[in-house]
Amino acid sequence: MTDDNHAHPAYAASLPMGPITLENRVVMAPLTRSRSEVPGNLQTPLHALYYSQRAGAGLIVSEATQISQEGQGYAWTPGIHSDEQVERWKLVTDAVHNAGGRIFCQLWHVGAISHNVFQPDGGAPVSASDWQPEGDAFVGDYHPDGPTVPHPKARGLRLDEIPRLIEDFRHATRQAVAAGFDGVELHAANGYLLDQFIRSSSNRRDDRYGDSVENRIRIVGEILDAIAQDIAPGRIGVRLSPSGGAGGSHDDDPLTTYTAAAQLCAGRGLAYLHVVRPNSHGGGDDATAEEIVPAMRGAFDGVFIVNGGFEIEEGARWLEAGRADAICFGRKFLANPDLPARIAAGGPYNEPDPDTFYGGGAEGYVDYPSLEKTEPPADAA
Helix, strand or coil: CECCCCCCHHHHCCEEECCEEECCCEEECCCCCCCCECCCCECCHHHHHHHHHCCCCCEEECCCEECCHHHCCCCCCCECCCHHHHHHHHHHHHHHHHCCCCEEEEEECCCCCCCHHHCCCCCCCEECCCECCCCEEECCCCCCCCCEEECCCEEECCHHHHHHHHHHHHHHHHHHHHCCCCEEEEECCCCCHHHHHHCCCCCCCCCCCCCCHHHHCHHHHHHHHHHCCCCCHHHEEEEECCCCCHHHCCCCCHHHHHHHHHHHHCCCCCCEEEEECCECCCECCCCCHHHHHHHHHHHCCCEEEEECCCCHHHHHHHHHCCCCCEEEECHHHHHCCCHHHHHHHCCCECCCCHHHCCCCCCCCCCCCCCHHHHCCCCCCC
16 A cells, blocks of 8 residues: 555535536546446446445546447447447446446547457448557457457548447437436547547548648537537536557647647537646657646636546645646546545555456456555554
């Protein structure tokens, strides 16, 4: 265990966000854990327990959840496109709400970061342009050479396929509402499909979705316009990441591009903008790292959430300085189901076990002890 030894009251303040108020400023990051039931990519009672244990978060953002079969890129990740998936997600949302929590569904399409085994027709994954990502796809036992195999070359979406993609996001939004989520987060980060449109290295289109920054970010605005027809804008968040991410994509001018993307999200009455700062987990050591996040905050007019390798004390300083309205924790929330309570108590903190991050069952998922189980009773000898 690690021990901070300091309580940080900045995290305890409530935060109005759209039509709801967060009880604190500690957000649980979307964490892929690859434990969904197959066939069907379904949630289970184990997921309901995992999320309800963490319902003390001001807001939970669900693990990345594919909007369609085409959008899957990793083994054992959940979907939100089938009716059976909706019914299984209700186990989770009911458990979180019964524990007093709030949860948004992160809407995900991985684009090129996939493999033919996940595609409904067995064909090539899709992207903004023809592109072969670096590295391997995590296919588990879906492929005889698994658990990892090289990414195949993806094909660029045709212009006439874009309306279908937008409708897939609309359908997933309606499904998330039916499943009882408090809102949705549009995953436009980490090198996945929407970020593949945003980034200059993976978008080489010459139509209205390519070339200029305005064109590359256009699809995000069109999806936001579309899904706002099915859920109030105040229940929509957007996630952006100016560097790092799967497959090795990058942008030649991230300061300009992602400031423009943040500006695109402004003026819409959205719940929040969730930015992944350059960090050691996701990459991004560029010299403009310190400029990008403040520029994005200045360009957006709503609740600003920042994620990316934060220590507790550093996050508190960001809140106190007004650099962020809430701090999003991933690995710390993975290992500390009662993280807000631990912050209020000044620790101690469980250390995460990387060997149990992906796949498996209860071990390393729902068995991290809460504070009351790690500290001796007050009258103990």
